[in-house]
Amino acid sequence: MCLQSQLQELQLIQHSLLPGESFSFVLPPEDSRIWTSLLHSFNTATTALPSLPSPIPQVKFQVKAIDARISFEVQFPERYPEDADVDTAQVPLISINGDGVSRDEHRRWRAFVQERLADVQGNNSDYPIYQLLCMHLLPKLHEDGHSIDTGLSESMDILEQQSSNRPPDYHALLTSHHLVSPTKRRSLQRWSSELSISGFAKVGYPGVIYAQGSQENIEEFVANVKSMQWLALRVRFVEPIDPANDGHHQGWSEFQKVGEVVEEMRRRGRDKYITEMGIGSSVLK
Incomplete structure (x- = not known):
């Protein structure tokens, strides 16, 4: 075994x-x-x-x-x-x-x-x-260009300084019948890094993808996702984030269970975006 x-x-x-x-x-x-x-x-x-x-x-x-x-x-x-x-x-x-x-x-x-x-x-x-x-x-x-010399804390400081001068972030939610392919999962990770996007993918059945970043980068990310072959892919929304509910999030994560998606969206203050669409509703009952 x-x-x-x-x-x-x-x-x-x-x-x-x-x-x-x-x-x-x-x-x-x-x-x-x-x-x-x-x-x-x-x-x-x-x-x-x-x-x-x-x-x-x-x-x-x-x-x-x-x-x-x-x-x-x-x-x-x-x-x-x-x-x-x-x-x-x-x-x-x-x-x-x-x-x-x-x-x-x-x-x-x-x-x-x-x-x-x-x-x-x-x-x-x-x-x-x-x-x-x-x-x-x-x-x-x-x-990092093959170096971590700058340190994670310094990178976060730079991002925080830049955030005060940038326009509001956008976010997007996509769902599919499933998300299993290692190639697709690596592509999502690579695009999130290249486009400075935070978010997550819920793998297995069903597939759920949530992304947050600048408007231009989110639109490019969604276009990249749509360009791949999917079963029952749906773009639920692509819209600006309410600044009052915005927070500082970094990195890309993977989840295995719908309950983890609900918890992550609750942590971001955005669980209504998925529960109103029926995603994870059984978890909350």
Whole structure:
């Protein structure tokens, strides 16, 4: 069961990488051959598995952006993810590597990794390392130009200073029959980063997408979403935000349950926007 879960997560990571991002095993040649054969068999649904030693060596792999100085190495413990919730020895080890990376930069990246790892573990995700790498760490590499030297707090200060001189934000709500595709999920994350949009996507059935940002960027974001193939996609609204109910929000999140969507919109003071449309109404009863 642990092996199958690990292969599922490795497959999801591998298939979710964008052009310019790479996945590779960081293992001795024989161990690398074993895991390459396992992942190939799993990807192609081959019934005959390669000859395996007992026990199977622990997997260690690297994910990086080709033009970045920083890369991430992850090692899955033998019984991950089965015992990860109760046994700290079964929590994946995540290393930050890079040439010419200062001690302060490495420390800041380490703090960022630990913060985001706690977030995804708190969401009880089935694939926490996939979410950590593909939804947080790789987008952060691209967003920051491969450096986190400026620090998260300084970036937030700059945004707060600029907010007093900008026009009112817009927000948009979209729903679809479902949102499952890793490609679509990565695209939403990438667009939110490129267009300085905050919000979330509720994955599974149904799909819910909420985004907030400048009018121009929200309109471009909605156009990008509509350009992809969807089943029963509906743009519920694209409109300016009432300044009286506006707040400071950053980042892009993913939720698994409708109840989490209701709670997030309540936190933003906008739960009426979804409950009036019947989204999450059963949760409130």
